[in-house]
Amino acid sequence: MSHRIKLHPDAPHKKKIFELTDELLNGGVAVIPTDSQYALICDYQNKKGIERIRRIRQLGKKDHLTVMCESLQHVSTFANLSDANFKLIKRLIPGPYTMVLPATREVPRLLTHPKKRTVGIRVPDHSVCLEVIGELGHPVLAITAKIPDVEHAHPEDGDRELFLSRFDKLVDVVVDDQEPLPADETTIVDLTGDEPKILREGLGMDKLREAVALEGMTLVELASV
Numbered sequence: 001m002s003h004r005i006k007l008h009p010d011a012p013h014k015k016k017i018f019e020l021t022d023e024l025l026n027g028g029v030a031v032i033p034t035d036s037q038y039a040l041i042c043d044y045q046n047k048k049g050i051e052r053i054r055r056i057r058q059l060g061k062k063d064h065l066t067v068m069c070e071s072l073q074h075v076s077t078f079a080n081l082s083d084a085n086f087k088l089i090k091r092l093i094p095g096p097y098t099m100v101l102p103a104t105r106e107v108p109r110l111l112t113h114p115k116k117r118t119v120g121i122r123v124p125d126h127s128v129c130l131e132v133i134g135e136l137g138h139p140v141l142a143i144t145a146k147i148p149d150v151e152h153a154h155p156e157d158g159d160r161e162l163f164l165s166r167f168d169k170l171v172d173v174v175v176d177d178q179e180p181l182p183a184d185e186t187t188i189v190d191l192t193g194d195e196p197k198i199l200r201e202g203l204g205m206d207k208l209r210e211a212v213a214l215e216g217m218t219l220v221e222l223a224s225v
Contacts, residue, residue: 001169003173004164006177006178007128012131017128023173024041027042028172029049030171031174033129033175033177034124034129036124036144038144039068041068042141043136043138043140044141046141050108051110064119066121066122067121069122070123072093078107078139084217085191087215088211092204093123094125096125096187097122097123097188097208098120098122098189099120099189100189100192100199101118118192128175152166156183157181160181187200189208195219196217196219197220
């Protein structure tokens, strides 16, 4: 049975952040709120935790996992950034964006696409996420918390308590920010080509279009893909 921690979304209690961080350092898997939907997370170096998350989500080896970072410095450690991408990402983070980028050697192979050697990178605008990563001192693996083919195990269903209870026997910690259950997803942007390409429309599309235009780039929209 998982341990339930209640945290304020804007001012999480430090002692409880330490508690959550200790669980992750000890190999735990957690469900936490983000600036979009809830996420399944573990220490990015935790191979067993990564496999547990893959089983929960029923993911194949080609499905991207995300490295959730605290800052642009973290991003540049785990992804190879062109000058153009560096400037674009600087305008967007923190925010509800998952960016597909070429992975550096710092990224474990379990987190990269097996053929493309790419990785999903995210810097969320959420105090719980950023404080946990800051306390750990390094990123976490993260992916949207949902369980295929299980009733009320999807954020879109809207009942927070029923949703969180579905993870009680699957993870070690469930963090409840006692806020309405968010249904909106991150926007996924492929930054591996000459121009940014939308892979999934979600939160923050207006800001993304504005940032791309300010950098003199052209955004490849879904209708064009």
